[in-house]
Amino acid sequence: MxxxxxxxxxxxxxxxxxxxxxxxxxxxxxxxxxxxxxxxxxxxxxxxxxxxxxxxxxxxxxxxxxxxxxxxxxxxxxxxxxxxxxxxxxxxxxxxxxxxxxxxxxxxxxxxxxxxxxxxxxxxxxxxxxxxxxxxxxxxxxxxxxxxxxxxxxxxxxxxxxxxxxxxxxxxxxxxxxxxxxxxxxxxxxxxQKTFLQQKMMGRALSNARLYEDVSCIATVLTPEDMAEFGALPKHLEGIASQLRATKGVEVSIFLYPLETGEYKVSARSAKVVDVSVIAVKYGGGGHVRAAGFTMSGDDPWAMVELLTEDIRKQLK
Ligand SMILES: [Mn+2]
The missing domain is CATH 3.90.1640.10 (inorganic pyrophosphatase (n-terminal core))
Known part of the structure; x- marks a missing residue:
């Protein structure tokens, strides 16, 4: 050692x-x-x-x-x-x-x-x-x-x-x-403990969520408009990825939020099967088997989610 x-x-x-x-x-x-x-x-x-x-x-x-x-x-x-x-x-x-x-x-x-x-x-x-x-x-x-x-x-x-x-x-x-x-x-x-603002962002993130049942994935996006409405910063989004992962019957959770650079930060979590670090590395990020992160660029965050569900599908095969 x-x-x-x-x-x-x-x-x-x-x-x-x-x-x-x-x-x-x-x-x-x-x-x-x-x-x-x-x-x-x-x-x-x-x-x-x-x-x-x-x-x-x-x-x-x-x-x-x-x-x-x-x-x-x-x-x-x-x-x-x-x-x-x-x-x-x-x-x-x-x-x-x-x-x-x-x-x-x-x-x-x-x-x-x-x-x-x-x-x-x-x-x-x-x-x-x-x-x-x-x-x-x-x-x-x-x-x-x-x-x-x-x-x-x-x-x-x-x-x-x-x-x-x-x-x-x-x-x-x-x-x-x-x-x-x-x-x-x-x-x-x-x-x-969460601040009131963090709780509000959690609420918005959860209500924006979509379920992709064919790949056992829940995904959500916070847009620049969501962030501006509450005056939120990335640091106010702690715990959202984990909360999503706690959804019953879901294997993977994906959370996208905008960075100041104009890119989206992606936080991915998995329950048992999918290695999200493989997906993260593919997009230039890293992390662990059950929790990983990376950034993606583009105008349509939901299109990014669609792309990621394909990566999940490949692993589930
Ligand atoms: Mn660590």
């Missing part, structure tokens, strides 16, 4: 970064490692670069130190990418990765091609936070680090519900619970 301490001991400067549009596993793993480096390597110049994080995660220690990767790049001794399936998904922080003296990648995306000098990729791990928990010395995980790791595990397992949840996941989470974290509050904040 990757020995993080042997790398950190030699590094005078460290940049920690995660994927664009950071989720709970990305924020949790980056902040857990950031706190670890700050606490045990106080002399090291440490930065954590992420795109703006959802407000949900601002309760985690160190979140106030997160910055967006600056335009001007400098060379650091060590750049660590977390929860990031490929280099381009690091966004602006990719430049720091490319200029770093040494690079590390810690990730659980099945599509990860091991793009760093040192890679710890475990597709069987529920989350990057579970993997990072395995890598960190247990006697050095304090309550605040445990909060970050637990948050990431809760996010990526849907509160220990998805099939990525293993006995090892539960053992890791159990140990983290024993470190004094307020786990009911974390679960409620991270997974269940």
């Amino acid at each position: 990757l020995n993080l301490d042997s790398l950190l001991e030699k590094a005078a400067s460290v940049v920690i970064a995660g994927h664009v549009r950071p989720d709970g596993d990305c924020v949790g793993s980056c902040l857990a490692l950031y706190q670890y480096v700050c606490k045990y390597y106080p002399e090291t110049k440490t930065h954590v670069f992420l795109e703006p994080i959802p407000n949900t995660f601002t309760f985690l220690k160190g979140s106030g130190d997160i910055a967006q990767a600056p335009e001007e790049v400098w060379t650091v001794d060590l750049c660590i990418a977390l929860d990031c399936g490929d280099l381009s998904r690091l966004g602006n922080a990719a430049k720091f990765f490319e200029h770093a003296n040494r690079t590390v990648c810690i990730d659980h995306h099945v599509s990860n091609q091991s793009f760093a000098d040192e890679n710890e990729i475990l597709a069987d791990a529920s989350s990057t936070c579970e993997l990072l928990y395995q890598l960190l010395p247990k006697d050095r995980i304090d309550r605040e680090i445990a909060e970050c790791l637990y948050t990431g595990i809760v996010t990526d397992t849907g509160v220990f519900q998805y099939s990525c949840t293993s006995p090892d996941t539960m053992r890791s989470a159990a140990d983290l619970m024993s470190r004094g974290i307020d786990y009911p509050v974390i679960v409620d904040r991270v997974f269940f």
Whole structure:
């Protein structure tokens, strides 16, 4: 297994970064490692670069130190990418990765091609936070680090519900619970609480949904008009893809929403049979067997859905 301490001991400067549009596993793993480096390597110049994080995660220690990767790049001794399936998904922080003296990648995306000098990729791990928990010395995980790791595990397992949840996941989470974290509050904040605007967007997304019974698929689209009507941003759409997937009798759920670039972001989920990561990779995205994402361009999002139902049909044959 990757020995993080042997790398950190030699590094005078460290940049920690995660994927664009950071989720709970990305924020949790980056902040857990950031706190670890700050606490045990106080002399090291440490930065954590992420795109703006959802407000949900601002309760985690160190979140106030997160910055967006600056335009001007400098060379650091060590750049660590977390929860990031490929280099381009690091966004602006990719430049720091490319200029770093040494690079590390810690990730659980099945599509990860091991793009760093040192890679710890475990597709069987529920989350990057579970993997990072395995890598960190247990006697050095304090309550605040445990909060970050637990948050990431809760996010990526849907509160220990998805099939990525293993006995090892539960053992890791159990140990983290024993470190004094307020786990009911974390679960409620991270997974269940929604703002009024988020609830309204959920309602609109569900009422727009269409059922494609021949391929056991439910799909929905939020249009730029839907977004404008409520003044909604992509960050207000958390949880919609999972809610769709919970439709009885449905194998695949597809959720499309517009990005500022004019493209559509596609979130795909599956229940048992279809490997949505295969579909995601076909369109230049990535992810996991049961949850994957990518972008598509065009004017007619429902035509994109039609295209995707053909990809599903091929797998169902
Ligand atoms: Mn993850």
